[in-house]
Amino acid sequence: MPILDIDKLTNEQKIRLFAYVTEEKGITYEQLGISKATGWRYKKGLREIPKEVIEKVLSFLAPDEIARVVYGKKIEKADINDLLKVINTTVEDPQFRSLLFMMLNRFLGEYVKQNTNSYAVTEEDLKLFEKILEQKSKATKEERLRHIKYAMRDLSFSLSPDSLKEYIVELAAEEGPNVARHRANTLKLFIKEVVMPKNPILGQMLYNSFKVPRVEYKYSPPPLSLELLKKIFNSIDHLGAKTFFLILAETGLRVGEVYSLTLEQVDLENGIIKLMKSSATKRAYISFLHKETIEWIKKNYLPFREDFISKYEKAVQQIGGDVEKWKLKFFPFQLADLRSEIKEGMRRVGKEFRLYDLRSFFASYMAKAGVSPFIINVLQGRIAPGQFKILQQHYFVISDIELKKIYEEKAPILLFSNPSAIHKSVVSLLTSLNTDSGM
Incomplete structure (x- = not known):
């Protein structure tokens, strides 16, 4: 033709x-x-x-x-x-x-x-899954519905091979292999019964993208350096993906948490990310942003985001999407697009790893800087429900100030080197030169 x-x-x-x-x-x-x-x-x-x-x-x-x-x-x-x-x-x-x-x-x-390797889960899909579970016992049905609810929330109702694989790895590492096993079995059942009949090829791809963890399952993240992350950051072209990677690396938050952020949760004036949620498996508390990061976001990302929304608002409306809810998202892009752009940046640098590994990087970086495990767990939403409740009820007003100070001094920063560190290096160099010259 x-x-x-x-x-x-x-x-x-x-x-x-x-x-x-x-x-x-x-x-x-x-x-x-x-x-x-x-x-x-x-x-x-x-x-x-x-x-x-x-x-x-x-x-x-x-x-x-x-x-x-x-x-x-x-x-x-x-x-x-x-x-x-x-x-x-x-x-x-x-x-x-x-x-x-x-x-x-x-x-x-x-x-x-x-x-096209991603599947957007709809309300009709979840209703169909609930109907399919009617054949199971009451206890099994409730358990499966609970796990699919948590999974959809964490995955932002979007299933892709990469996101599923990373999600199960994260659960096994943080919540234990038992939780990960139940969640994985539920997701496999959902994919088999709901996704495959609609899209057999994609369904098979999603089904085979992750394994159900065994009890002895253990994942060891690769060692990452701040310099490597800076190179990857500079290699990412898409400003949305660039900002997404930046926040993941500098906060150590979960991929789903960052992707689900709304404009209201990101307080750029005070440099605070207000997660403030608690559940059976997620106890996110609060996180922060460096001043340099805030300035970069305001100068580069926000204009890009506004232009994107202005350009595609009509399209979202025409396909029946919730425009107002979409406009409130801090990252109004497809998660698959963000992942794809970040992976491309990694390939240019010659080092690929899971986005979840940025969480491990943040924890190890903070630990090496002398930050206590408890503070790291608070910043990454890993504290136990009881401790979380105590912090909420009694210590939040004090702890947010203290936490922010610790974050600003110790947390990794991709955009600029730490001024104090530069000062120390210069002093050390001058001292060395003076000593060598006999002054």
Whole structure:
């Protein structure tokens, strides 16, 4: 089938295509089924180029070449209305659909692959799962529903191979293999009964992406350095993913916690992240942001975020999304997109690891800086429910000030080196030089 509608091409566009094929691509007139004299007339515009000749010309060109020759290097950007037209045409026209998928595979193959590996869980999916569980005993049903509820909250209702794998690893490390095993079994059941019937290929991929932990299961995170994380941060292009990685590295919070943050929870004026929640498995308390990080977010990320929302608000509304809730998200992007961009940054640096490993990095970095395990657990939401309750009821007003001071002095920072550390290094260097010179 033709790449574009030849009847809608202007004579000038046809001449450009013809000239490009014969002069730049080296295709002979004989290959096009015409004489040299006829080819010369086509180029000079003395004779209109027939449709059958243009079809042969197009057969020698890739879609990107056709677009570049016909429309020039700069093609006008499509808007939401254009996207909806493409979707409607794709649904109604099998030939157009075939062409669209061919071009997507050619130009966005890897990106499409990464972003079609996720499944958005709907309210209908959860109702169906609850209905399926009616066949189980009451105790089993309640247990499965409890675990799927926690899983959906932690995974932000989005399932992907990477997120599932990291999630089970995190649970096994922090909550123990028993909790991780029950959660994994519940997720596998959900995928098998709900996802697979709707999307067999994706369902199988999700089902096989993680294992059910055994009791002796133990995961050892790789050693990470602050310098490595700085390099990765600088290698990430997408400002949303860059900010997501920055907050994960500098707070040691869970991926789901950071992704679920709302604008209200991120107090940039006071540098506080207000998680303040407690449950059977998550006891997040409070975290903070460095002054340099706040300034960077205000200068770079917030304008980018506002532009993104302004650009895609209409699209979210048209697909039936909760626009107001979406606009309140601190990260209004797809989690799969953020992960993909961060992974690409890691590949450029030559070191790939799980986002969950940033949590381990934060804990070990703070411990090496002399911070007590209890404070680290408070900052990362790992304290026991009883201790959490005591802190909430009696010590929060004092502890937030103390915690912030500890954080500012000890927590890792990716954007700039610690001024005090620089000062000490300079003093040490000058002392050394003075000693060597005999002063």
